[in-house]
Amino acid sequence: MAATNSTHDGAAPIVAHHFNNILQQQSSVRFGMWLFLATEVLFFGGVFCAYTVYRRWFPLDFEAASTALNPMIAGINSFLLLTSSFTATLAIRAAYTGNQGRLKAMLAATIVLGVAFLGFKSFEYYQDFEEGLVPSAQVANPDPLHHHARGMDSQFAHNLQHVLEHKKYYKDGAHLEDVNLDRCRLFFVFYYGMTGLHVIHMIVGIGLFIWQYILASRGFFVPKERFVYVEVLALYWHFVELVWIFLLPLLYMTGHHSFSDL
């Protein structure tokens, strides 16, 4: 793409003064995002590593706790996020070809799909809260002489048992014998921590897409060379999708789910 140094109306220059030309600037912008994403991989890597340690130590407890989650909402959210990545990629193409109308439409679609994801996620958190699946130290039976072998002292354990007894796999209670329900709180610490970090990243991404939509409305992307800013935001959004791709099997699909439970 040809290098130009000013916009069509002579406003803000396209190439910043510290770059030699537009190609060098575009490559620097792109590389900056990749460098940031490398730090993000390490950031999430630490959390996934901690999860792996405890998952290896307590596989049955993690499977039981995961069964209590709602796989249908997770499935819907997977498709919403996937579609939002699709529209984000189409936005890059629209900016590259200078199609301002399509650019705004694709940015708006990405925002709507991202907000829909957060809506379902909020509903899921609300459901978990209503079922009492919040890891806390609240004791269900304050009598110290009354102690269950497989851990049933916390209110959380009673709530989890109540939820699992409605699931097909644990209906007869046989599989619950090997599970320490108190310890399942550990899984929920990871569940809220990991999905919470992912939600924060989504909120930041949606905020940036809204900002780019406003910029697009003001004609910022009329010089086609600026498509690179849409591209790097889409890179970030794809990374958020990547994190979800691993959260789905490790948190939601670890448990015993059947289509009859839906």
Added chain:
Amino acid sequence: MHAEQKPIVFEHEHAPPNSVGVTTLIFVIMLGLTCMALLVGFSDLGPMKIYANLGVACVQALVVSMFSMELKNQDKLTWLTAAASIFWTAILFLFTMTDYITRGYAAH
């Protein structure tokens, strides 16, 4: 750029963004992989389920990074950055797990 200045690593034409057709094809492939991930998640594969789950997730991650994020079109410096992030994460997992996995052996 001054005439006497040598071209530097960043100054070359970058491949254009994916066309609408290619983007749609990637989307359809990812839809199929997501359906597969959910099917595996709802299946009863026993201890193999986690490996099947992670296998599908790794294929999805490969498609997203190579084609959606267009890593295949990036320069060597970007490849080095992506590889470094994977390498250091692998170091993180390797050193941590060599401790936790082998703790049982110390007792014998």
